[in-house]
Amino acid sequence: MTLENLKPVIAETLPNCDAEAVTLEARLIPEVCQDSLDTVELSMALEDKFGVNVPDDLMATFGTVADLIAYMSEHGA
């Protein structure tokens, strides 16, 4: 998975986030996901799109967008 693959998912799922402005260094919470419900929505969308389940408690441990992308890539996305 790349940042470019992730941006459309963010754009469709998180209306309060400017997907185009998201960088690899951005903090997943709160820069991309503003609260815990955003992380659930993003996790569900990633599972729909890429077939990779990211448990809610694991989402909360990712520091940056790069961490999330690394996890998704390791699991085949």
Place this chain on the structure above:
Amino acid sequence: MKGLKLLATGRALPSQVLSNEDMSRFVETSDEWIGGRTGIRQRYFCAEGENATTLAIAAAKRAMERSGAAPEEIGCVVVATSSGEYVMPSTASTVHGALGLPEDIPTLDVGAACAGFLYAVEVARGLLLGNGKRCALVIGTEQMSSVLDMTDRTTCVLFGDGAGAAVFALDEEREYVSVQGTRSDPAIRSGCPGITRQVPMTMDGQAVFRFAAAIIPKCVQDLFAKGGKTMDDVDWVVCHQANERILDASIRRLGGKDKFYKNIDRYANTSAASIPIVLDEMNEQGLLKEGQRVVMVGFGGGLTWAGVMLCI
């Protein structure tokens, strides 16, 4: 196909209105926090002398008056509630007495949490098919304030009290499609009013959000598959009002944004009462018109879900 025609609706609300700011006097919270996460701005709580029974009776009387149905035409009273005044007598039997309905009909309460109203509709239809009577009085009523833990800021701000009622008539020509389901999971749990202090309400918010945001689209798609319809064939989608963000997440998956009615900002989550309260508001505003196809989806504790698609 023996479907149900919606003859009339009614609703009743308690006298106390509490804003988010009012709630911030009980627990550490704010309008920004509650509104941002749920869309809720206020809720109704019962005052002295008000409860799920009094609300149910008031809503039922309004629906009966508007329906034009004679008491003798009512073939059953089914009440959905998880916060009734008593386990025995049932709320339904008390409503039956208050409305002076005939003795030769069944009355019962249905406990399926926030999906309860649509379970009650299904039960009522089955009872009418069995006893040959024409009309059913179906009610959703809740005094959620009686089962809340008012020290838990993650749950006590989410719920409200209220009741909605509907009178349906069995109709040979009407379409009726329904689905129900259960995933045994105690993600939402509360004691009945008598043991609330021993078993306070608890809820795994993230798990419930994940469940609800997935189950609404599934329920709608299951109804469409069963009934051979698509979103283009539907005029309104009436979902249980649990959280505006759950509704918005479902809309993103399903489309049809303008078909979803929302009123959670003014009532909060009234559990089994939310769908009939929405129907009554829509009726009052003249939004529901003869022949329109309406999809209704309920979901909640159990975890349970139910969907009904019918033409009104």
